[in-house]
Amino acid sequence: MATAAIAAAPATAVTAPRLKVGAVTAGLALILLTTAAASLSLGASGLLPWELFSRDLSPAERAILLDIRLPRLLLGALVGASLAVSGALMQGLFRNPLADPGLVGVGAGAGLGAVVAIVLGGLMPAAIHAATGMYLVPLFAFFGGWATTLILYRVASLRGQTSIATMLLAGIVLGALAGAATGVLVYLADDNQLRDLTFWGLGSLAGANWTKLAAAAPILIAGLALSPLLARGLNAMALGEGVARHLGVPVEGVKRGAILIVAAMTGASVAVSGGIGFVGIVVPHILRLAIGPDHRSLLPTAALFGAALLIAADTVSRLVVSPAELPIGIIMALIGAPVFLWILLARRATMEI
Amino acid sequence: MSRLLLATALALLPLTAAAQDRVLSIGGSVSEIVYALGQEGRLVGRDTTSTYPAAVEALPDVGYMRALSPEGVLSVSPDLILMEAGAGPAETLATLEGAGVKIVTIPGADSPEGVEAKVQAVAAALGQEARGAELAARIEAETAAALATVAAQPGPKPRVLFVLGNSGGRLTGAGSDTSAAAMIALAGGVNAIEGFAGYKALTDEAVAAAAPDIILAMESSEGPGMPGDDPLYAHAALAATPAGQAKRVVRMPGMFLLGFGPRTPEAILALNAALYAKGN
Known part of the structure; x- marks a missing residue:
């Protein structure tokens, strides 16, 4: 009963924003399609997608369109959507607009996993190498992120209750611990490994291929599909856990769901693309300013916006220094940081953080 | 035809x-x-x-x-x-x-x-x-x-410290199993750093203990550096070493010195001449 009441209340009270949400969603879908088309058409080689049908392409040209740009576009869209939705979920869960997936230790854990694989990979048994091939680093990053989040969740949970405050603090502690372990490994690393570490940390979609897409897509799509189920619960939790519980929201279930979805999506994203920041903070922020904090509209629009933003940034990253390319993390920070600062300055009077 | x-x-x-x-x-x-x-x-x-x-x-x-x-x-x-x-x-x-x-x-x-x-x-x-x-x-x-030219050099072999980087006063030196150590040996010098492999950060004490006669570093562009006016002289631990006292920093282009390509014999000779130069 109570859930039905929550669902009904905003719907009747805010009809005008509904129109706005529709317009924003349509606009974002259009932007996403445009950036996707640009991403397929622009690249160092100057090939255009329709040449696939208009003339006979060499194997290398076919590979550029079908094995490089296409999986890269799809992976970029899924990673961008996942990072933006993860950010929105975390900000809802922590009731703090500055929360990001890093708070549940995914970033630090994934980073540690990646560093372990890069630095100690050579010492691992041949059987592991045979099984993982060149995907040792992504696999370790994924499991590192996932394991850190589960440990954090256990630490913060007592008798079926998860304390968000404990989780926040434990997350900082675990992050520091993972950072220290990473530091030890960085010290042990040789010259070439250090370079690999640096580039991994800056993030890139340059390694995208169908294998990576096939491995990450099920996790990312499942996370994106499940996240809207949490929207109502997160809306209620904005009023505080106690109130949400009285409204009949299964608070513990919402927390568990949000944490697990974020860990899976961020872990998989970081594993295939390295460290890409800012999407998770900037995207939900801009959308909250545009359409308000209702998670039912925030989560799907964040997915669209995040996908479009990452695809756009990736396209820029491979054009600016073509035929070489800049790591996407640099582009995201270059775009994200000033925009974020501008929002802060513009809204200083009205927004409280 | x-x-x-x-x-x-x-x-x-x-x-x-x-x-x-x-x-x-x-x-x-x-x-x-x-x-x-x-x-x-x-x-x-x-x-x-x-x-x-x-x-x-x-x-x-x-x-x-x-x-x-x-x-x-x-x-x-x-x-x-x-x-x-x-x-x-x-x-x-x-x-x-x-x-x-x-x-x-x-x-x-x-x-x-x-x-x-x-x-x-x-x-x-x-x-x-x-x-x-x-x-x-x-x-x-x-x-x-x-x-043969290297072997004909008279006198004791100078101790050479290769400095890869100097960020914020923290020196990165070359241990064994590095191309820098290999070049130093080829050019008739002794690598002043022992006990670790690869390029690692050096403590000030390690720098002092290494007691290099000459400091070797890379320059970013071709051409000789400015003698007597190297930023490395400002490093306290380096300044106390024999190399720092005698102001002997040798800088060479990285690819020339460490690239191990067709110019390597030339690099061996150039480094050897720099290491054994009198009154540098």
Whole structure:
């Protein structure tokens, strides 16, 4: 009963924003399609997608369109959507607009996993190498992120209750611990490994291929599909856990769901693309300013916006220094940081953080 | 007659084209070897580490050798990629091979014999075995001459500290198993740092204990640094060492000194002359 009441209340009270949400969603879908088309058409080689049908392409040209740009576009869209939705979920869960997936230790854990694989990979048994091939680093990053989040969740949970405050603090502690372990490994690393570490940390979609897409897509799509189920619960939790519980929201279930979805999506994203920041903070922020904090509209629009933003940034990253390319993390920070600062300055009077 | 020759030449053109006429060179020493073999006309691109000879910088740069992107590489339409060992990442190489590009990995080297192996590998990949053997023999002879000059230097071997970086006063030095240590040994010096392998941060005490007679460092562009006015003199621990007292910092271009390419014999001689220079 109570859930039905929550669902009904905003719907009747805010009809005008509904129109706005529709317009924003349509606009974002259009932007996403445009950036996707640009991403397929622009690249160092100057090939255009329709040449696939208009003339006979060499194997290398076919590979550029079908094995490089296409999986890269799809992976970029899924990673961008996942990072933006993860950010929105975390900000809802922590009731703090500055929360990001890093708070549940995914970033630090994934980073540690990646560093372990890069630095100690050579010492691992041949059987592991045979099984993982060149995907040792992504696999370790994924499991590192996932394991850190589960440990954090256990630490913060007592008798079926998860304390968000404990989780926040434990997350900082675990992050520091993972950072220290990473530091030890960085010290042990040789010259070439250090370079690999640096580039991994800056993030890139340059390694995208169908294998990576096939491995990450099920996790990312499942996370994106499940996240809207949490929207109502997160809306209620904005009023505080106690109130949400009285409204009949299964608070513990919402927390568990949000944490697990974020860990899976961020872990998989970081594993295939390295460290890409800012999407998770900037995207939900801009959308909250545009359409308000209702998670039912925030989560799907964040997915669209995040996908479009990452695809756009990736396209820029491979054009600016073509035929070489800049790591996407640099582009995201270059775009994200000033925009974020501008929002802060513009809204200083009205927004409280 | 000349027409006949022209016709023959034209008929032969497709044949030469089939022997990989669009070569992408990844790795500074590999590019140097391609030039030394006189095959630069076949190059269509290079990586960021390929900076010598200066003409190579006119070619499109496909990025840093350990962070190559597949489309950037394919955009110069190479049919052969000469790649120094360690280039990557592996996903990019797999995609490139999937696109039907031939990739030849050139072994890395930190010895004169390794340079000759590199030259022969590049020459074989380019179908220039004869020129390769000639160049390898020339490098071998030059190396032997350089090493003879080194052996003829009188006096004790100077202790040399190779400084890779000096960020915020924290020095990164070269331990054993580095190309810097190999060059120091070849040029008749003793590596002042012992006890670890690779390039590592040095504590001030380790710098003092190393007691180098000469500090060796890289310069970013070609040409000699300014003697007596090196930023390294400002480092407290370095200033207290014999090298710091005598103001003996030797700077050389990184690729020339540590690249282990065709210029290595020349680098051995240059470093040897700098190490044994009087009243520097």
